[in-house]
Amino acid sequence: MRIGTAGNTADIISRHKFSIRKKYGQNFLVDASMLEKIVNAADVGSDDKVLEIGPGLGAMTQILAESAGEVTAVEIDKELIPILKETLTGYDNVNIINGDIMKQELKELCGGEKYKVVANLPYYITTPIVMKLLEENAGIKSITIMIQKEVAQRMQTGPGSKDYGALSLAVQYYAKPVYICTVPPECFIPRPGVDSAVVRLDVYDTPPVSVKDPGFMFKLIRAAFNQRRKTLANAISGDSALSISREAVQEALKSLVMDELIRGERLTLEEFARLADVLEDNGHK
Numbered sequence: 535m536r537i538g539t540a541g542n543t544a545d546i547i548s549r550h551k552f553s554i555r556k557k558y559g560q561n562f563l564v565d566a567s568m569l570e571k572i573v574n575a576a577d578v579g580s581d582d583k584v585l586e587i588g589p590g591l592g593a594m595t596q597i598l599a600e601s602a603g604e605v606t607a608v609e610i611d612k613e614l615i616p617i618l619k620e621t622l623t624g625y626d627n628v629n630i631i632n633g634d635i636m637k638q639e640l641k642e643l644c645g646g647e648k649y650k651v652v653a654n655l656p657y658y659i660t661t662p663i664v665m666k667l668l669e670e671n672a673g674i675k676s677i678t679i680m681i682q683k684e685v686a687q688r689m690q691t692g693p694g695s696k697d698y699g700a701l702s703l704a705v706q707y708y709a710k711p712v713y714i715c716t717v718p719p720e721c722f723i724p725r726p727g728v729d730s731a732v733v734r735l736d737v738y739d740t741p742p743v744s745v746k747d748p749g750f751m752f753k754l755i756r757a758a759f760n761q762r763r764k765t766l767a768n769a770i771s772g773d774s775a776l777s778i779s780r781e782a783v784q785e786a787l788k789s790l791v792m793d794e795l796i797r798g799e800r801l802t803l804e805e806f807a808r809l810a811d812v813l814e815d816n817g818h819k
């Protein structure tokens with residue numbers, strides 16, 4: 535029986551007297567073709583280990599288990615664990631963990647092997663989860679996720695767009711984002727107030743730009759976008775997490791043949807990397 539249909543989802547919820555919890559971002563997918571589309575986009579095969587974040591009632595877990603070698607599913611809501619035990623009966627390659635994904639040691643989750651992440655993410659915590667997945671260097675090959683459409687747009691955009699920001703640069707440093715499709719609210723119970731989108735992040739073995747200290751570059755990026763209406767030199771010199779003068783930034787920009795009055799939102803990832811290296815070389819890290 536397919537769990538991810540409106541009828542079966544409503545039936546499971548009422549049979550278990552389950553109360554949907556907004557605080558956990560619970561919007562269950564009830565569109566069978568969309569569930570198939572996500573799993574297809576993730577390109578999951580029998581050799582793959584998969585981590586699912588937030589299995590909910592198990593609608594996607596079921597389809598993942600039919601394609602993958604092994605599925606590890608981390609669910610924060612303990613009320614869902616007995617339901618998952620029931621809905622996933624007979625799926626012997628699924629390992630359910632009751633816990634908060636933010637507190638998990640990602641490297642350990644799939645037995646130390648490389649794996650793919652597939653999830654209909656809780657929207658209240660999308661960015662922290664994505665950043666943890668990208669930054670922890672846990673051997674993740676790809677991340678296929680349902681997220682708010684607006685966040686998906688921010689992930690793939692470049693300089694010149696109002697959506698361009700620290701998230702775009704962080705995602706694009708670690709992965710190549712691929713926009714799969716837009717998903718309307720009708721595909722969920724309950725319906726979210728916004729459009730959603732599926733994106734796949736193909737994680738790089740080596741980042742597309744080289745920079746001496748990525749952590750320093752990201753501090754500069756955060757400073758630039760915390761005050762995005764200011765010039766880059768003013769934003770960086772005014773940031774309390776850094777102690778770099780306006781003149782030092784202007785000198786670095788000049789040596790890179792860039793406008794001293796440029797705003798951070800105009801810089802590409804490559805240009806932030808070059809700026810970070812010049813500032814470090816000039817002793818301003």
Ligand code: SAM
Pocket residue numbers: 558559560561562563564587588589590591592593594608609610611614633634635636653654655656657659
């Ligand atoms: N995968 C299911 C589906 O597609 O129907 C449910 C998706 S629902 C948008 C998000 C799920 O993530 C919920 O089951 C929620 O309880 C769970 N969740 C929320 N915060 C979590 C966290 N910090 N760690 C693990 N799971 C979480």
